Amino acid sequence: PNGTALPGTPCDDGDPMTYSDTWDANCNCVGVQMQNCQADFTVQQNAPWQITTVNNSTGVPPIDYVWWLPDGSLSNAMNPSYTFTQAGVYGICLTITADSGYCTSVMCDTLVVDSSGMISNNPVWYDCLGNLWGPAMPGTPCDDGDPNTFGDAWTNNCNCVGMGQVDCLGIPGGPNQPGTACTDTIPGGGVIVGIWNANCVCMPNGLTDCLGIPGGPNMPGTPCDDGNPATTNDMWDANCTCAGTSNAPCQADFWVIQAYTTDSMGNTQPIPNELWLWNLSSGGSGTYAYQWDFGDGITSTDPFPTHTYAGNGPYMLCLTIDDGLNCISTHCDTVAI
Structure with a gap:
């Protein structure tokens, strides 16, 4: 008696797909059905x-x-x-x-x-070198920079990887690897016996190495340590100077791509709230640890993650990379959903 739930007053019919719910003349709680809409x-x-x-x-x-x-x-x-x-x-x-x-x-x-x-407005994608619509796609040839590998190709994660080792005589999987015994001919005749160095040069036995050790392993072309943490691939050069390669500064970078799918008619349709992230980081050692912060409390260590937001933004999306050689870089961008 004397209640407030009278016909024409607001109520809740429990259906999230209706609005303006009210009690009707028969005391049924009825709402107005929401109609679909589509941005296009x-x-x-x-x-x-x-x-x-x-x-x-x-x-x-x-x-x-x-x-x-x-x-x-x-x-x-x-x-x-x-x-x-x-x-x-x-x-x-x-x-x-x-x-x-x-x-x-x-x-x-x-x-x-x-x-x-x-x-x-063709679908946007980048190849493994970060070039828009470029040819360097997974499965295509590349150069991993290692003269001892062959059949180098881009993997699905855009790493340039060789299929196997080529020995110092150019034989795939051969036994003539750096550190193993070798023979070489002397101009004018004769044969010397030595050891293959890191550059696949047959170094004769009995020589004094770059540290003055008779028959030692520290020959030109072999690894050394120049004491500089900012360099890599330190090697003894022809003058027995230990020299490394300076690394370029590392730079975190990425591109945000709207995720999409293809319908039965072959048309591309965006996937609501879902992003594809293309990693464009460069410099440094080239080998990075990744830390993504999507700005909604979710993180990832994948190099090329996919992320779905739960609601509207904007969100501050950040990527931090660490090349393992004292270079850390962070890049952020604002994402509107």
């Missing part, structure tokens, strides 16, 4: 460097539009235009709100602008 657009190029958008979004009107344009600015126009000022890879997103604010949908696309101002 295409991009057309009318002149070099210029695009116009064609908004194909659907939903119960009125529909509000918020465009995130390639320079980060916003527009509420239905079909905005945009002019690029330089070549690069850009993102463009459309968020719609329909059905009195009860339905929201987002669509994003990636645009590639070349040096002549021509624009493409």
Whole structure:
């Protein structure tokens, strides 16, 4: 008696897909069914460097539009235009709100602008050298920098790896490896016996090495330690000077790509809230430990992670690399969902 749950007053029907729930004349709690909406657009190029958008979004009107344009600015126009000022890879997103604010949908696309101002929205990918649409893909030939390997090819993780060892006589898997016995001919006739060094030079026995040790192993071309932690691959040179290779500074870098899938018609569709991260880090030793911080409490140590956000951003996405030789670098970017 004297309760407040009267016909026409608010209630909760327990259905998250309805809104404006009220008690009807029969004391049934009934809500208004939400209607689906879908953000959708295409991009057309009318002149070099210029695009116009064609908004194909659907939903119960009125529909509000918020465009995130390639320079980060916003527009509420239905079909905005945009002019690029330089070549690069850009993102463009459309968020719609329909059905009195009860339905929201987002669509994003990636645009590639070349040096002549021509624009493409083909799926963006980088090869193992970080080149847009480059040829250095997993399974293609590469050079791992090791003269003792052959059949070098890019792996699925974009590591250049040789298939096997080539010995000092060029024989795949052969026994003539550095540190093993060798023979060499002397000009004018005769044969000497020695040891293959790290550069596959047959060093005769009985010589004094770079540390003055008769018959010692410290010959030109063999490893040494120059005492400088900022260098790698230290070797004795022809003058018996221990010299290493200086490492370039390391630099963390990455590119954020909207994840997408292909429907039954062969069209690409974005995967909501999911990102693909392409690692563009460079310099240093070339061998890194990775630490990703997605800005939502989740981290990863994968070199090329995929991440799905639980809600709207923006999020501060950061990558820190450590090359193991005293070089640590961090790169951050803001991600809008």
